[in-house]
Amino acid sequence: MYFVHFKTLHAMLIIVMCCFAGVLMAQNAKSETLRSFLPESVDGWQAEHSGKVYGRDNLYEHINGGAELYLSYKFSAMINRVYMEEGQPDIIIDIFDMGKPENAFGVFMHSRETVDTTFGQGSESVPGMIHFWRNRYFVSILAYPQTEASDAALKKLAKTVHNRIGKDGLLPQIITRLPNKNLIPSTIRYFTHHVWLNSYFFIAEENILQIEDATHCVLAKYNYDQKKAVLLICQYTDKEQARSARDRFIASYNPQLEVQNSLQEEDDTWISFKQDMRSLAIVFKAPHRQQAEKLLQSVTNLEE
Amino acid sequence: MAKNLTRRDFLKHTGQASIAGALYLSNPGIIYGNQSKKSRVVLIRHKDVLDDNGQPRKAILADMLDEAVSTLLQESDIQKAWQQIIKPDDVVGIKTNVWHLLPTPPMLNDLLTERVQQSGVTENQIGVKDRGLLSDAIFKKASALINVRPMRTHDWSGVGSLIKNYIMFVEKPYAYHDDSCADLASIWHLPHVKGKTRLNILVMLTPLFHGVGPHHFNPKYVWQYDGLLVGMDPVAVDAMGVRILQAKRKAYFGEDRPINPPPKHIRMADERHHLGTADPAKIDLIYRGWAEDRYI
Incomplete structure (x- = not known):
């Protein structure tokens, strides 16, 4: 029994040392x-x-x-x-x-x-x-x-x-989903941590869109005659997560969104959203309903 | 319990959400507790307080400090005003801030030290420090604290605030980083800190209203505001400071640009930790001095 434990312990020690050496080598290489x-x-x-x-x-x-x-x-x-x-x-x-x-x-x-x-x-x-x-x-x-x-x-x-x-790297794939028309390029924000959700205006204090490490999100502003709408796209790991985020968002933000995908907010701007497969796209602060819905419709490749 | 706020909460109650990103602090109805007494905050400005090199002029800064304290305490005799704050047998820790890009002006530390001495405290019972407080002989036995720091935006907590300035009173500051530093105010309730703070001074001489890059700094985003915000209630003082920063950001960028991330720790200091009030309706803001571009 003692022998078995000793062998196991020995093997574990070697594994730990190998891992440690591997980490050190990787750090040195970096x-x-x-x-x-x-x-x-x-x-x-x-x-x-x-x-x-x-x-x-x-x-x-x-x-x-x-x-x-x-x-x-x-x-x-x-x-x-x-x-x-x-x-x-x-x-x-x-x-x-x-x-x-x-x-x-x-x-x-x-x-x-x-x-x-x-x-x-x-x-x-x-x-x-x-x-x-x-x-x-x-x-x-x-x-x-x-x-x-x-x-x-x-x-x-x-x-x-x-x-x-030397070499360039690839842009996050989710960026390619942003419609080009009226996009203000300098306003693109990409993140995977919920704290950056409020980059342009206050959306929510808590993580009501359930953004986790593996969730890719992009925010960008769109110009409509000097008024700016904000498009948010979040891409989750699977459809269930996207659905769960959608439900939390609706419950936390405005339950009316359960029955209407587009709503006029108290400041007279429009909010519109849709969930497709594992993605959620939301337009905030659009001056008109048609603009909100058209922007949402032109989000490319929302179906994966 | 803290409410989970969304943009819509503000739209429903005020018709505008722009303020929400700043702080959620302009909305008395939905957020705050039942403090019945108003917190007094003094904003004092002088357009000549800084010389051509950006350094404070001592005589003007001293006058500003004295007038602010005098106004805050409603005591025209400055000596008597300070005696309300500091007793001769106090051991006084002046918690400053040494961030190299925007430190508390050493001259202000010196002035505070002078005023404390004039209250009867001997020099060897006064300490001025930012780091290493837990092992500092004066801070370890301090009976009174004075909190003084410049206001600036911050990459994780939204703003570097008076509340945040006390993070050096804990061994592991990173333990308070969770949820964009929401619970910083809990530090103020630790036994070695609780109830000791006699005065809070938010230095608004040259605040930083926007940050870029790893060090969250560029001189382009520092502006000469020439002011001090002074009060007993750190939450109230911070709340007023944030409103000024937010107004400056709006003026500079030409559009609402919320402080990012929102300085949640200030609201939590009020709502969750009951350290003070962030509700403008419960803050008595008194203006002194130069009024141009005051932003509040």
């Missing part, structure tokens, strides 16, 4: 990949260190208070490097490995205000800052306060990292 994106210098700026790597368990050490956003987009690893040049602001670069391109896209779009593709698959620049995403990486480069030289160095560094990442 670290090395992230390091390979970073040059030793940019213009006159020299790297202060080889790059500090953070994981899910210690990201908060680097971005205290801000880690949860990245964790909610399934963050995997990050490298931080600082470049210094006398008389110039430090250049701080953070490259986030988000595991999958869709997560890098999601975290990039989270606070995007403008449409720009100077770097990566989408970029945004404001004085002293460049953000972009490419493949599964989200890149942030900062230098405050901006100088003429630091601005040039920021752009050069962004270009270098863009090139070293």
Whole structure:
């Protein structure tokens, strides 16, 4: 009996050690990949260190208070490097490995205000800052306060990292469902965590659409003569989950939606929704009923 | 029990949901408890409080602080006003905020220290700190706390608030991150914190009204508001701060742009934890000083 237990214990120990070694090797590989994106210098700026790597368990050490956003987009690893040049602001670069391109896209779009593709698959620049995403990486480069030289160095560094990442990644499939007509591209938001449901306006405090890790959601604004409707599409893992989310939404938001798919709300805008197979699509704040229903009808490929 | 609020709750009660994303705090009828006494909050502004480099001018900041405290306590003698807050035998912890991109101005920490000393507390019985409170000799034995921090938007809790500033009073701050930090106010009921806070100052000199990137910061989204919000009730002060931020966002973006995620922890501080009131109908907001672009 003791012998059996010992053998079992021994086997378990080997399995645990193998798993641990595997995790370590994977982490090292990620670290090395992230390091390979970073040059030793940019213009006159020299790297202060080889790059500090953070994981899910210690990201908060680097971005205290801000880690949860990245964790909610399934963050995997990050490298931080600082470049210094006398008389110039430090250049701080953070490259986030988000595991999958869709997560890098999601975290990039989270606070995007403008449409720009100077770097990566989408970029945004404001004085002293460049953000972009490419493949599964989200890149942030900062230098405050901006100088003429630091601005040039920021752009050069962004270009270098863009090139070293190499390949583009795929957009989340759910994005392709957004109708193009009247779409305001900079307003697309992609997420898999319910807390981002209220990105444009307050929909609900609780998770009334039952958005879980495997639920893919997209929000976008549509322009109708300066008035903006918001389209939300959530894609669940199966039809039952979608149905359950539909029922919860109706019960929590407005039970009248059980008998009418389109309703005029108290602010005179229209809400309209439909469930198709494992997806739920809802239009909020449409100026007219026809606009709400037409937008909903033009959501592509809702049948899987 | 906390109500599960939706956009429709606000539409039904106010005809507009735009405020809801900000805070759900403009809607007295449906949310709040039965506090009978109004919480007094003083908003004081001075257009010259910051110099050309963005640094506070000490004399003006001191005047603002004194006038705010005097107004709050309804005591024209500032010495007597402070004596209502701090006793000579108090051990005083000034809980500041050191976030490097928008810290509590050190000058304000210094002014508070001076005022506490003028109330009769000796220098070695006063501590000014943000991190490491649990092992700090002064904070461990503090009988009185003063809470002072700048307001800013925040990626997970909606805003960096007075309520949130006390997260350093717990060993594992991440344990309070669930549900976008909804239960931060529970920290205020811990034995080493409960009932000790004598004054709350939300620094609105240069608030951050929108955040971008990993550090949730860009100077583009900091604006010179030149104000302080001062009160005894941290929930009421935070609620007023959020309304100002939300109004600025609307003015800047040209459309309703709710703080994202909604600062649920402020409403929960009222409704679930009964720390104070977030209901404007139960807040007596008193204005002092510069009124232009006040947003509230």
